[in-house]
Amino acid sequence: MRDNLNLLLAEGILEQIPHQRALTVALTEQGEQTLTAVTRSGRAARLPPGKAQ
Numbered sequence: 001m002r003d004n005l006n007l008l009l010a011e012g013i014l015e016q017i018p019h020q021r022a023l024t025v026a027l028t029e030q031g032e033q034t035l036t037a038v039t040r041s042g043r044a045a046r047l048p049p050g051k052a053q
Contacts, residue, residue: 002023005023012030012031013027013030013031013035014026014031015028
């Protein structure tokens with residue numbers, strides 16, 4: 001899990017929260033946009049044709 005978090009930190013999707021535990025993170029604005037795009041594309045891929053939003 002730590003490797004995955006470090007990758008997301010390196011890509012700018014997460015940012016480390018200072019003065020917290022050893023590894024406390026939050027989504028960056030870019031991370032939120034990326035997560036939204038990924039979840040929407042995944043949802044659209046599972047919907048029947050003509051139902052994608």
